Amino acid sequence: MSSGNGTAWMRITAYGDKWSVQQGDPIRFFVNCDGPAAYDAQLVRLIHGDTNPAGPGFKEVPLDAPFNGRHDGRRQVIHSGSHVVVADRRPLRVAGFTLQCWIWPTMPTKVEGYWKPGPQALIAKWSDDRGYGLFLDENGALELRINGERLTTGVPVRDHAWHFVAATFDAESGRAVLYHEPQIRYALDPVIEPVEATLDTRIEHSDVPLVMAGYAERRDEGPAGSTSPVPGVILGGDYNGKIDSPRLCNRALSRMEIETMKLGARPELDERRGPGPTGELSTCLVASWDFSEGIPTRTAVDKGPYRLHGEVVNLPTRAMTGHNWRGVETNWQHAPQEYGAIHFHDDDLDDARWDVDFEFPVPEDLRSAVYAVKLTSEDGDEDYVPFFVRPPLGVCTAKIGVIMSTIDYMAYANEHLAANAAGAELLVYRIPILQAQNMFLAEHREYGGSIYDTHTDVSGLCLSSRLRPVLSFRPKYDHFLMQAPWQFPADLHLIDWLTELGYEFDVIADEDISYDGLERIEGYNVLITGSHPEHKDANYLDAIHAYKQRGGRFMYMGADGFYWIHTFHPAYGRGEVTEMRRCESGIRTWRADPGEYHHQSNGQLGGMWRYVGRYLHSVAGTGMSSEGFDIGSYYTRTPESNDPRVSWAFEGIGYDERLGDFGLVGGGAAGTELDIVDTSLGSPPHTLLVATSAGRHTDGYLLVMEDFGFNQAGLTGTEHPRVRADIAYHETPGGGACFAFSSIAYCGSLSHNNYDNNISRLTKNVLDRFMQDGPLPDPPSDAVLHRGRLAYDPELNRRRIDALAPKGS
């Protein structure tokens, strides 16, 4: 597929090894230049990423850097697909064997034109017609390979069902037996008998690794091989599905022995039994991998006598229910023996593993800001690799700290929704527009997907790495959801406004707060979020909570914030890999399977923060209530905006003005995802609801599903009173405060009319007050009073007072 002018959609793609880099630290860049002989690199400071001609347009500032200039181009490829890789060792070079495991295949056969056609390897120390292995052939049937010989059951395995599979080979007789035993047999399923053959061959061994969910397809000492998870070896035959309890023995076992071997290694209690399931079987056991051990690690533990531990590459999903899951315990930490499965996917990716093209030692005096390396060719190719420069820990170089939502950028990284999830069109209420990045990704699934996507086997994608080109983390990129910037490029609307109005600010990232804690933020007078800080880990929320408690000021510039539970994967570096699972409620583009709600990273229950008691409304005062993506609307002030506690925010703004009836995201400041005040869901009782867009949204907007118990009519923007955005204010202890603007589209309205508009003025009024040194002025003394959580609803107030009143009075 090529673009309209006959060339590839993107011939330059690249990434950096950090998204947030500290002044004085290095950052390395990796570039794929697939076509042009050379490319030019240029350091730029990014100001505004929106190319919409109705706005101020794209803005960047070129800067000096040692890497600026021409570089030789080279093609660098990504090898996706997750595997367990066990390095070649003598015990794996068996003469005869028994291989056995449980499998739960998700794509035993592939549709015509599928991006990775061909057979799938389950466990194989096999390459180029040498070695041995268990496969699924192109028809989805179990297949044993010994050297160039093939033995198949000829029976396709059922997808999304457990099967026990085993193969034996007797070295002396050449007798091979293949077993395929489905865990469940439906009434009309034929019986699958074992298949036997006598093979006139002796296993030829090579130094290729034993691979699970793939095999060593070929050697490649060139550039392509250097970026493989196994350098010099290209892995192929990627398997989609689960593998559980693989075992290898060095002789052909009987069916009864195979059954016993399901128990695997049992090395404990040497006074009672052998180190295998029986004393006799312990003498032939080579390896007994137990995927329930080390779930948060990159190691596949072998409990057998040789310690043939495997390396888990490219981030398969762990903490998966095994063939023996009982449905009683749903936390893998409480019943690890039932979580012995790994789910492998052919589009899993942890690290592109590209060779470094250049390194940039960030000067200690390079100001904290949003930067990018701009990569161009003489033929018009272009890509940007953004990164953020932060001050050292404990140092603030401005009164304002802007938080770039890196966890969110990772959650949305390389999403494929417009091309794959056609039902997404129901959300956006129009026909989606695909950009060059979407088109490139549509044919390069090896770049991996987002946490909004499903894998190519349609299972949920719950892990995202940033060690790859993330083409949605780019300026000049309009997202199909809004036909406008989204996440990172949308957050540049805020950066541009701050820059144009002359504010000095530091730029920090989610991960900096998560890893550094309160020290990273406590020196700022005010913290400002991006437009959509939806995905957050516990450390981030803890730090923000502590910051607010100590007099910090917090400006929540968007909506649908603090919604999903994330954890950073402990087996990877700072901020490199994040995990999120979509469980039983919330806005879920996929839903985790039963028993698979707990993160593999640390056992945390996944899903919404709301469902572990951490209400999103409690962070900044408002929380997600509805979403729609066709067009936006505007706010009007409420009487509470005249309260002296907050009236300063509206200086210069008339009471009847339409606030934000313009904008670069949906045409209005109140749009896309909307938050409201709800004191029963965590908004502090003293929250002032100062402006609202109630009653002005389209039928494309719908109430979030966590706000109702069953489907019913009346949930859209033309019907439901909670489909609205509320701008809200509340004070926090020690002279702190929160202002919530409650709409993702809000920042898209800041630049209207050359930054002279009521959204810009409101934001400026708030920021000027929040950034002042020392505690904010005390509220009027009569504002300090006892409040119930429901006291804001006059109707409920009346009911409650009436009920308490003496009867007959």
Add this chain to the structure above:
Amino acid sequence: MFPIPTRDSEARARMIAEHRACIDDMKGVAGCSILRTERQGSAIEPHGGIHEQMDLAKVLVRMRAMQPGAHGGKYVVICTEVERQWRIGRLTGVRGRPPEFVNDTVYTDENEIQHDIFLLRLDQYPETDGMPEDFHEGWKRHDDNWAVT
């Protein structure tokens, strides 16, 4: 269910006319909905379109819910030059196989193309779609059309 209106029907002609008027209002908006507004280029005060013609709203929803690869592939918009050019493409329904261009027509307004795709879809999807006449084995298993499954 509301059927996709047949060729030459009064309903189809009326829907096309309303869709056309809504798209005209949406030109210049950084977004799009099949609604009229207070003026062209504004998203404010939405009315008409899907808010007042129920059959148009329902037909559009049914078109939006269609599977990527069904009936020859779902029509989508492909931006070929940022902020300047757009073309009509078609989803393949196969992961790893990107959308394909339908024709050589180049649009210079990102919302104008929405109307032409609406016209194509009126011809693409059969009146009986989703009715018992269309039963096939796929009805027995949901797929990844995630907004509705």
